[in-house]
Amino acid sequence: MSILVRPARTVLISSIVLTLALPAAAKTPVATGTGGAVATISEPASQAAIAILNKGGNAVDAAVAAAATLGVTDPFSCGIGGGGFMVIYLAKDKRVVTIDHRETAPASFTPSVFLKDGKEMDFDTVVASGRSVGVPGTVRGWHEALDRYGSMSFKQVLAPAIDVASKGFKVNDNFNHLVQENEAKFAQFPATAALYLRNGKAIPAGSTLRNPDLAKAYRALAAGGAKAFYSGPMARAMVDAVNANSGSMTLADLANYEARLRQPVHSTYRGYDLYGMPLPSSGGVAVAEALNILEGYDLKSLPRAKAEHLYLEASRLAFADRNAYLADPEFVDAPVAGLLNKDYAARRRELINPEQASAHAPAGDPYPFQNDVSVPLRPNANKLIAEGAHTTHLTVSDKDGNIVSYTYTIESWGGSGIVVPGYGFLLNNEMTDFDFSGPAPNVPEAGKRPRSSMSPTIAFKNGKPAFSIGSPGGATIITTVLQTIFNYVDLGMSMPDAVNAPRLSERNGMETDVEPGFIGSTQAQALEKTGQHWSKKPEEIGAANALVFNPDGTVTAVSEGHRHGVGSALVQKSAH
């Protein structure tokens, strides 16, 4: 691992030469044009997607190329040591498919894996250990995506990422800040410290960081496919790294890992058809339930503060249900049909006082709305669990109209903190998305996938693509996606304004999370009139990426205009 400072670089991808942005060049968070489009939080990742599209790859090929590059430039949010959820629109078939490649609990897991002497273990101690590491799903997910819906090989789509990992990329302030925040965690693991720390301190912004070990891991995938990850020396290295740090994973856990193709969650909202991620992500169901509740109001006729009050209350109610009922569908019979039922939403809506914020919402009873005459067992409602705010979301479309909306993660910033020695990638801590104790639907079990909040979404109007949206941010993912849709559809904002507006995240807690600068604003004061109140620790929420399919046939890619160091939106052919 070496750090060199270089001003700019040129990346050679087979016959294509593309110049990565100079450090001083402004990223473009909004771009409109024709052909394919991409929005990610990383300039090299967006460039990788465009390079693949220019080579004739489709949106799936380009999405994997961008994701692999994000694994290099944003390694604390995502990578091959983690997992994710991909929603794909196949234009020719007019069909939406999803690929669940969520990390899975090793066979050693039991509901008491996070208990010691009957008490829950310390959360942060579990995070920074092999115990939090789930069997990674990313590589199997990419394999399924490319094999079924792509047109290129691993070798072709990994080429841009291999180049960035070998030649290096510029460490920005955000990257440096994330390492600083994780110095103590990273210092515990020698391979991690060697990669990201210098004398125990974060590598400075402005340095060029190379990751030849990760380039080697990607080359192994390029040559051997998913098998090179789930068996052989790389698998052995992962198992050893987990087990040397209090975990218990076997080669069989890796060899047995499968991605799942699942039916998307389909819902409707004011003339839009929305397709989102089903369980084990709670994202699609929670967003749909909250929108179903909101649909009963004429939001456009209301002053903004009144409408936003209703947005917060609808989110609170949806979260009460999400926390009580949702978990891995292969283990728990969650009442999804009831939760998505419009009449059920009407029942939930009755609990909202348009003039007054409620304190804490109880879970509702969706079972009578299940169209199921049996008397099912009711699970014990569980509590709100600690969840971080990390991950990455990217979205790509191609000239043929295919669309990918993809959120993927290693859970906390820097995941478990364990870099796999010799392979340069961080292992996830996704298992801490389970409840640490039960009874609750989302307790840990062997082979189970922890409940997620990831909400990659694609929306259609009159059978045609309208927009795609998604974000990182733990459980705030759901509110960021929900609020962006609400801003766009109900408040009539443009997509860039909808993305850049201050985010308010109500997840049925005692107070609503807000971002720095919000408290004291006119908007905050207007909402306080209905009794809404705010967390005293404002933090940036999410990092959304969206595409809008315009009526004139152009596409607008939209990334963050100010959060997370500004995102990168690119189109194949610019419209101006």
Ligand code: GLU
């Ligand atoms: N682990 C989270 C989830 O699956 C995502 C991580 C994050 O964004 O903080 O919902």
